[in-house]
Amino acid sequence: MRPIVLIVEAHSMNKLLIAVVGPTGIGKTALAIAIAKHYETEIVSADSRQFYKEMKIGTAVPSSEELQEVPHHFIQQISIDQDYSVGDYEREAIVLLKSLFKKNSVVVLAGGSGLYVDAVVSGLDRFPEVDGTIRKELNYTLKQEGLQVMQERLQLLDPEYYQKVDLENPHRVIRALEVCIASGLPYSSFLNRKKTERFFKTLTVGIQAEREIVYSRINQRVDNMIEEGLLAEAKKLYPKKYLNALQTVGYREIFAYLEGKFELAFAISEIKKNTRRFAKRQLTWYRKREDILWVSHDLPAKKAIEKIQEYLTADHNA
Secondary structure (H helix, E strand, O other), rough: OEEEEEEEEOOOOEEEEEEEEOOOOHHHHHHHHHHHOOOOOOEOOOOOHHHHHOOOOOOOOHHHHHHHHEEEOOOOOOOOOOOOHHHHHHHHHHHHHHHHOOOEEEEEEOOHHHHHHHHHHOOOOOOOOHHHHHHHHHHHHHHHHOHHHHHHHHHHHHHHOOOOOOOHHHHHHHHHHHHHHOOOOOHHHHHOOOOOOOOOEHHHHHHEOOOOHHHHHHHHHHHHHHOOHHHHHHHHHHHHHOOHHHHOHHHHHHHHHHHOOOOOHHHHHHHHHHHHHHHHHHHHHHHOOOOOEEEEOOOOOOHHHHHHHHHHHHHHOO
């Protein structure tokens, strides 16, 4: 088994952001809480699905008991009716970190959304301006021909980004396509350019396991969500199914069931399948990172923290 991950960027600053990443359902919340308790600090969430007050079960928001163990930020702080971009998040998270670092030398970032983690750690990539008519045309095509057609077009125009984007999120697919069309260049060519210098150094701890284990945990998590009331939660949100916040795995499939397009059992199996697909892309992306130090998903939190301490000491003495 390949072990969990630690990504380190060498900076001279004495403020440390420990970012906990990994595929969905792997145990990021538990490890983030253990690390935060060890360093007597706070957690900043980078899971964009957990920002919304109305979405709890389908986004696996930490339990009330977990939220009480250490202070959390960016958990259910906005409404699904509110427009909220990754740019908004980056600005607010950096302001928050400046405040938290005044009283803490370490802060924990727990993330299920790679784009949002990257926005905090190194700033957003800058993209060319896009004519609004391109987006309108793409949205019209999406409505008329479906998401699969858009996915295939993205695969043709930018096979690299196709491998790592959440293909079940039409907003992300449309965004990539409009940049490809407007610029004549792959969306991925605008990624990973010179990053913004931050006032903290970053140690990213990413959790990894064999793919079969990840998939099994995902299947169990979806079953738990159904038992906890995902169907009732989705029914309540159905009148606003058009909102961008609800264009996400777990809700879309239940909406299709409510519209009579799916049987419930099939909708549940689709949630599992689409979540597994997303996790597969996450795993592929993380494994490309040469600056990641892996630790096993089943390593006790105490041992993981010891490894962090050992790594930091070795890095400091290098």
